[in-house]
Amino acid sequence: MTTLRSQHDVLLLDLDGTVYQGQDPIDGALDALKLGREKQFFVTNNASRSPASVAEHLRELGFDTSEDYVVTSAQVAARMLADRIPAGSSVVVVGTDALVDEISLVGLTPVRSSDGEPKAVVQGHNVASDWGILAEATFAIRAGAIWVATNTDATLPTARGLAPGNGSMVAAVRTAAGVEPLVAGKPAAPIMHDAIRLSGAERPLVVGDRLDTDIAGANATGIPSLLVLTGVSSALDAVRAIPEERPTHIGFDLDILNQPTANSVVGSRDGWAATSVDGVLTVRFEGSTTCSTLDGLLTVAAAAWQDEEWSTVNVVGHGTEQLADLLTA
Numbered sequence: 001m002t003t004l005r006s007q008h009d010v011l012l013l014d015l016d017g018t019v020y021q022g023q024d025p026i027d028g029a030l031d032a033l034k035l036g037r038e039k040q041f042f043v044t045n046n047a048s049r050s051p052a053s054v055a056e057h058l059r060e061l062g063f064d065t066s067e068d069y070v071v072t073s074a075q076v077a078a079r080m081l082a083d084r085i086p087a088g089s090s091v092v093v094v095g096t097d098a099l100v101d102e103i104s105l106v107g108l109t110p111v112r113s114s115d116g117e118p119k120a121v122v123q124g125h126n127v128a129s130d131w132g133i134l135a136e137a138t139f140a141i142r143a144g145a146i147w148v149a150t151n152t153d154a155t156l157p158t159a160r161g162l163a164p165g166n167g168s169m170v171a172a173v174r175t176a177a178g179v180e181p182l183v184a185g186k187p188a189a190p191i192m193h194d195a196i197r198l199s200g201a202e203r204p205l206v207v208g209d210r211l212d213t214d215i216a217g218a219n220a221t222g223i224p225s226l227l228v229l230t231g232v233s234s235a236l237d238a239v240r241a242i243p244e245e246r247p248t249h250i251g252f253d254l255d256i257l258n259q260p261t262a263n264s265v266v267g268s269r270d271g272w273a274a275t276s277v278d279g280v281l282t283v284r285f286e287g288s289t290t291c292s293t294l295d296g297l298l299t300v301a302a303a304a305w306q307d308e309e310w311s312t313v314n315v316v317g318h319g320t321e322q323l324a325d326l327l328t329a
Contacts, residue, residue, distance in 0.1 A: 004226070004249060004264055005036045005257040010201035012192070012223070014208035015044045015054070016157060017231020019254070025061045026230045032254035033063065040069060041199045043192075043206075045185035045213060047074035047124030047150035047166070050098040071195045073150035073185030074102045077122050079194065080148050080184055082106035085119040092140045094133050094169075095124030095150070114139035123173065123181070124150035125166035134173055141177040151185030153213060157232065187216030187244075192223065207254070211237055211245040224248040226256065226264065235297055235326040239304045239313065246305060250298060267302045269295035274303035281310035285317030296323040 005011065011033075013019055019029045019042070033040060042065065044054065051070040058065050074095070081091060087107040092114055093100050103110040103122060111118055114136045121137045141147045152167035170181060185191050186208075196204055206223050208214020209231025218225035227247035229235055238250055249256070249264035256264045268274065271287025272295060283300045285291045296315065300323070304310060315324040 002261060003036075003258050004261045005038055005205070007261055008038055008203045008205040008224075010039045010041060010196075010199045010204045011036070011257070012041050012043045012195050012199070012201070012204050012206045014206075014210070014214045014231075015042055015046070015058075017209035018207060018214075018228055019058070019063065020061055021231070022159060023061075025063070026253065029230075029254050030062045032257060035258050039199055039201070040065065041071060041195055041201075042069060043071045043186075043195045045073045045151035045153055045166075045191070047072055047077065047099050047185070048096045048126060050101060051075065053098065069199075071191065071198060072102075073191055074099045074124055076191045076194050077124065077148045077150045077184035078102040078106045078108070080182060080190060081108060081120050081122060081146065084146055089120065090116055090118035092118050092121045092137055092145065094121065094126065094129055094137050094173075096126045096128075099124045099126075099150070112136065114143065114145075117143065118145055120146040120148065122148050122150070123166065123170055125156065125169070129169055134169065134176070137173050138176040141173065141179050147173075147177070147179060147181040149181040149183050149185075151213075152181075152183055153185075186213040187220055189217070189220050192217050192221040196221075196223075207257075209233060211241050211247070215241075215247045216245045218248075219244055219246070226251060228253055228256070230254075235323075236313075236328075238297070239301050239327060241301075241305070243305075246301075250294070250301065252294060263294070264298070266298050266305075268299045272296060272299040274299060276303070276307045276310050279309060279311040280314055281307065281312065282314045282316065283323075284315075285320050291317065291319030291323075293320075293322045293326070296320060297326065300327065
């Protein structure tokens, strides 16, 4: 059997919402990932933890990996700065000590003040960031320092719901400095390019739970992608996705990697028909066998992407109740 994963030599896996949720692995993720022979690299926008810390957390959850298979936006941001400013240059760090360490590892000098005319600013998520450090970053940027943001995620998932992410703090500095940052993390291309280079991938597959970061990052780099519905983006989000955020494959969880490639490719399926009239996209199951909710979703997505004038989805046919629930706003 030709499975989805067998078509790729490297899986570029997102973390939170894809392989784990907070302190627990996603149901079935451990077993699903154990079944392949391809390299598995974990690619994260989170710049607050070191690769070693990320790998340790993954091992504690039961995943077989090491820091050599972790790519963080902090590493990428540090590399971007090392390519642009002289060795030893001062860089104002807005972020955790893990980001400070990455700046040091590339031969630059991390500082927390704009005094001394620093050459650059790097900004990553840190729950302790306050007005003072944002002000130091703003002073340096307005004086001409290069500015790299590890990522621009507006929100950060927590046990209590979505909280302000690094992108929200970046927005504050952008407003004050009047400058757009260079961006290291997804959906920007640098992190994907570095992950491909470090993994030696020739046929990579991006796997993630967010359309606006994981899938958009894959599309920006020309890499096929798999959206798993275990995290932030929902089935309805996928159906409504703008062209830049449309995945190649959709699955309810990571086990879709172990199924035939055709099972997850977005497109119409046998037994399903879709029509669009006056803004209503109607998808009907007319098959004689048991209705597959995933087949229905893949059909709906394909139809919705082809006809962007729709505003409402109507799902009809025996056994389609689960799909209808998934597509209810």
